[in-house]
Structure formats: structure tokens, C-alpha cells
Amino acid sequence: MKKILSLVLVSALGGALTLGAYKLFLEKENKVVVAPAETTPAFLPTANTASKLYNLNEAPDFTVAAENTVNAVVHVKNVTLSSGQLTFEDFFLGRRPQRAQLGTGSGVIINADGYIITNNHVIKNAHELSVTLNKNSTYKANLIGADPKTDIALLKIDAEEDLPFVTFGNSDDAKIGEWVLAVGNPFNLTSTVTAGIISAKARDLEGKSLQSFIQTDAAVNPGNSGGALVNTNGELIGINTAISSQTGSYIGYSFAVPSNIARKVIEDIMEYGNVQNGMLGIKGGTFNSEIAKEVGVNYTKGVYVSEVIKNSGAEEGGLEKGDIIRRLDNVEISKFEDLRGYIKSKRPNDEVQVEVLRDDEIRTFNVKLSKTDAFSVNFIKMELQDLSDSFKEEYGIDYGVMVKNTENKWLYSNLGISKGYIITGINDIKIESIEDIAKIKAKYGDNIQEYIKKLEYINTHKERKEVIFR
Structure with missing residues (x-):
């Protein structure tokens, strides 16, 4: 019994010595580091707003706008005459054979009396024009007038009853990201509705600051030209005019003439027989960081006035070379296309409130628009x-x-x-x-x-x- 106790005691003592030696000579020292109380922990910024699931009840409802617009959008057919191939017999008889060609597009009824707005390129060189309503009634159409510069034309049909029509909206109030509908007749498929959002405003396709389109990703194809671009209230905010494509068909973006420009053009045609173009009276371009550095200002948006035309409304109103135009009336001007688009919706002698940045101060001037022919003459x-x-x-x-x-x-x-x-x-x-x-x-x-x-x-x-x- 004594031997067993002695053996247990020796084993316990040996284990204690072994553990002590390991702790003393072999185990690495672990140091505990305590961060100072004032140290700020690293973090990633996150939104403070509580996330919520998308509510289907808040999704835009296009049904009423689509139904009303479809009945006011028409199918436009344009018959043109082109010279056919000259035969040997035609040559000796002095005949010039002509062949009829059919082109199609869309149009929008804008009042109950049968006035229809469409694109100029839809009715160009027309020998005969006809319009088919959504209810399949067909009428002969008369061309009232057209403006190639804005690609807008006005037609008139005589119907026995009042026609459904689309009311004009204010295209200046349209917002990027806003839902829109494109209604027209692509590929002769009548009464077609597509949806998308406004992806840009005051877009110039030629790079010459001559255009000011609304850009949208609503699907538009050949045949949609002249059709309606409407908001969710069913108000006309644009006339679908062009697509950006290498194949001739839609690949992602389409372009519409803003309703404020289209409305002004057709009102001029109806009242004056031609388009009355106003002119601010400046020369310039889009302001940018390079020009900002040259003139020493910390601002990069707007239109830089490089010259004020002599005897123009701009000169009489007080604008000067070096001014940076920031707003016209209540419309923000970020680039030259914004300015051109807004001026196109105005007439000569209209007064425009011009907000400019001059010498680091915001100043406002009232400018009366001049006639474009006041500064040029045909000779x-x-x-x-x-x-x-x-x-x-x-x-x-x-x-x-x-x-x-x-x-x-x-x-x-x-x-x-x-x-x-x-x-x-x-x-x-x-x-x-x-x-x-x-x-x-x-x-x-x-x-x-x-x-x-x-x-x-x-x-x-x-x-x-x-x-x-x-």
C-alpha cells in the first residue's frame, strides 16, 4: 500500500515539474494589447434609412394613360412618286415612268377638330396622305405646314364626329427617371404601347448644339416616328422622332422632340403660316472646368457668353461678354442645348428672365427676344x-x-x-x-x-x- 502511494506521489511531482519547465522555457509569451479609449474604430458608411420591400401598390399604373393615348394616336400613310427605270421605249416617246412608294409613320391628334401632329420626315415629298384611326376609320389628310428644322409637321383631317385627343404637358417639368409611354405604329403594328423612363434631356445627336431631344429607353422602332411620348397622366411631353441604332432598329435609346417645342411650332404654323424663331442674341457654348479655370471661378455648369450680338435683345437687356447663364425663367441651364431648347419654345418679342453669374455675383436681367432675320439678310x-x-x-x-x-x-x-x-x-x-x-x-x-x-x-x-x- 505504501508503495502505491509513493508511486502516485512521484508521478504527480514529475508532472508538475514538467509543466513548470514547459511554461518557463518553451511557451511563447502572449501580450495583451489594450486600445486607448480615444481610438476610433474603422467602419464603412451605411444608410440610416430603414430598408423596405418594394410595394406593388406603389407601382405606376399605365392603363388609363395607355387607353386614352392609343385612341388619339393615328397611323399615317405617305404615298410618294419616284422615277422608275427608263426603258428603251420610254426614251424615244419622251416618257418618264413614275412609281408609287408607300411610307408609314404615326401621328397624334391634338384637338377634337382633327388637327394631327407628326414628324416632317414622315410626310416629306408626299403625293397623297391618309390617316387611319385606332377604330380603323381612314381619312384623307391635308398638310397644313411643316418645319424641317424641328422635324415637326401639322396635318388636318375632316371627321364627322369629335375625335379623341391628347392634351399637351409641360416638357420642361419632365424629370430624368420619370416613367413614360411611347405609343405608335412600329413595323405597321398598329396601336403599340411601350414603357420606359426618361434617361436624359436636352440631348443633341449631331453634336452641333442644334437639337434638344428628350432621351428615353422606351422601345421605339421604324413606324413610331410622329407618335406620342406621354407621362403617366397621359399628357403629351414629346413627339417620338429618332432612334440611336446601327441596324435601323431599336437598341436601347430613342429620342423625342419636347412637347413645348412641338406645340410652339404648330401654333406658329396655324397662326402665321410659318415658324417664328426668337433669338437671345449671344454667342457662346457650354461652360466647363477648362473655361472655369481660365476665368477663375469655381463653377462648371451653364452657358458661357463669348460675345453679345450688337443691337440684340441681349445687349439691350444688359448681358455682357463673360457672363455665365445659369437659368432662363425658372429653367436651369446646364449646357447650351438647354438654352437652345428653351429659346425654341419662345417667339420674337417674348421676354425672358436671364439669371447670370458675373464677378462671383448672381444677377438677373430681362431680355426681349429678337427676330432671327433682324441679324441677317438674303441677297x-x-x-x-x-x-x-x-x-x-x-x-x-x-x-x-x-x-x-x-x-x-x-x-x-x-x-x-x-x-x-x-x-x-x-x-x-x-x-x-x-x-x-x-x-x-x-x-x-x-x-x-x-x-x-x-x-x-x-x-x-x-x-x-x-x-x-x-
Whole structure:
């Protein structure tokens, strides 16, 4: 018994010695580090708002807007005549065979009397126009007028009863991300409705700041042109006009003329017979960080005024070179297309409130829009305009009028006179402004070119030339 107790005691003592040796010589020391109380723990930012599941009851309801719009959107058919292939018999008999071609598109009834808005390219070169309503009634359509620049046209049909129509909405109030419907007749599939959102505003497809489209991702295809772009209230906010595609069919984006521009165009056609274009009276471009750095301001949105046209509404209203236009009335101006789009919805003599940034201060001016023809004149198939003061100073030219556009093939082929040339004298009469051109036109009448015996001009190399006609 004593031997067993001795053995147990020795074993316990040996284990204790072994554990102590391990702790003392073999086990690594673990240090406990205590963070200071003021240390801020690292974290990732998260939203404070409580997440919630999408409520199906809050989803937009398109049914009423679609039903009303479908009945007001029509199928437009355009019959054009093109020259067919000339046969041997046609050649000797002096005949020119013509072949009928059919084009189709869409249109939107805008009042109960049968006025219909569509695209100019839908009815271009029409020999015969017809319109088919959603209820399959077909009517002959008359062209009231068209504007190729905005691609808007106005048709009229005579129906026995009042027609369903779409009311105009305010396209300036349309928001990016807002739900919209595109209604039209793609691929001759009548009464087709597609949905999407507004993906951009004031979009220019040509890169020349001449257009101001609403961009949407609602599916639009050939045949939709001239159809309606409406909001969820069923209000017309655009006329579907173009698609961005390499194949000719929809690949993601479509473009519509804003309703404010379309409405103004057709109202002008109905009241004046043509489109009344207003002009702010400035030259400039979209403001950006590069220009901001040059002028020393911490602002990168708006339109930079590089020049104020002499005797324009902008000059009379107080705008100056170097101003940065931020708003027109209550519409924010982020780029030049915003400005052009808003001005297109106005007429000459309309007054616009212009908010500008000048010398780090916000200032507001009232500007009356001028007529575009107040700054140019048509003369022997050339459009001429006054020289700006900055142009005269830069090139050392005291007087003359510049060729803005020309269709005078004779002057171009014989003298090279084209865009950018400066007319300085006619028949020894000094030409200082377009007023002098207007006086010459009034003196000689329609056959003015026959009376021109001497022409003085400056070419694009700034060389002075003189030509005497015998």
C-alpha cells in the first residue's frame, strides 16, 4: 500500500515539474494589447434609412394613360412618286415612268377638330396622305405646314364626329427617371404601347448644339416616328422622332422632340403660316472646368457668353461678354442645348428672365427676344450677317458683311465666294452693314444680280479682292 502511494506521489511531482519547465522555457509569451479609449474604430458608411420591400401598390399604373393615348394616336400613310427605270421605249416617246412608294409613320391628334401632329420626315415629298384611326376609320389628310428644322409637321383631317385627343404637358417639368409611354405604329403594328423612363434631356445627336431631344429607353422602332411620348397622366411631353441604332432598329435609346417645342411650332404654323424663331442674341457654348479655370471661378455648369450680338435683345437687356447663364425663367441651364431648347419654345418679342453669374455675383436681367432675320439678310441667294465688333478687332477689318450661307453656285464656282467671305462693296457703294444690303435690294428689285457691275470682297485668307463684271 505504501508503495502505491509513493508511486502516485512521484508521478504527480514529475508532472508538475514538467509543466513548470514547459511554461518557463518553451511557451511563447502572449501580450495583451489594450486600445486607448480615444481610438476610433474603422467602419464603412451605411444608410440610416430603414430598408423596405418594394410595394406593388406603389407601382405606376399605365392603363388609363395607355387607353386614352392609343385612341388619339393615328397611323399615317405617305404615298410618294419616284422615277422608275427608263426603258428603251420610254426614251424615244419622251416618257418618264413614275412609281408609287408607300411610307408609314404615326401621328397624334391634338384637338377634337382633327388637327394631327407628326414628324416632317414622315410626310416629306408626299403625293397623297391618309390617316387611319385606332377604330380603323381612314381619312384623307391635308398638310397644313411643316418645319424641317424641328422635324415637326401639322396635318388636318375632316371627321364627322369629335375625335379623341391628347392634351399637351409641360416638357420642361419632365424629370430624368420619370416613367413614360411611347405609343405608335412600329413595323405597321398598329396601336403599340411601350414603357420606359426618361434617361436624359436636352440631348443633341449631331453634336452641333442644334437639337434638344428628350432621351428615353422606351422601345421605339421604324413606324413610331410622329407618335406620342406621354407621362403617366397621359399628357403629351414629346413627339417620338429618332432612334440611336446601327441596324435601323431599336437598341436601347430613342429620342423625342419636347412637347413645348412641338406645340410652339404648330401654333406658329396655324397662326402665321410659318415658324417664328426668337433669338437671345449671344454667342457662346457650354461652360466647363477648362473655361472655369481660365476665368477663375469655381463653377462648371451653364452657358458661357463669348460675345453679345450688337443691337440684340441681349445687349439691350444688359448681358455682357463673360457672363455665365445659369437659368432662363425658372429653367436651369446646364449646357447650351438647354438654352437652345428653351429659346425654341419662345417667339420674337417674348421676354425672358436671364439669371447670370458675373464677378462671383448672381444677377438677373430681362431680355426681349429678337427676330432671327433682324441679324441677317438674303441677297442673291446668299445669307449675309453683320460683323461683330470682336471679329473686326481681331482681324483688323473696319466694315463689311459676312456670308453666313450661300446657294449662289455661279459666284462660288467663278469667284470662290462661300461661307466666311466678307462683302465690302457693291457698285462702289461701301457696305458697312446689312442695312446697306437692304437698301440696294430695295433699289434694284428682284433682278438685282443683273445690275451688279462691281463687287469688292475679302476671302477667307483675309485678302481683299475686286471684280468688275462686263
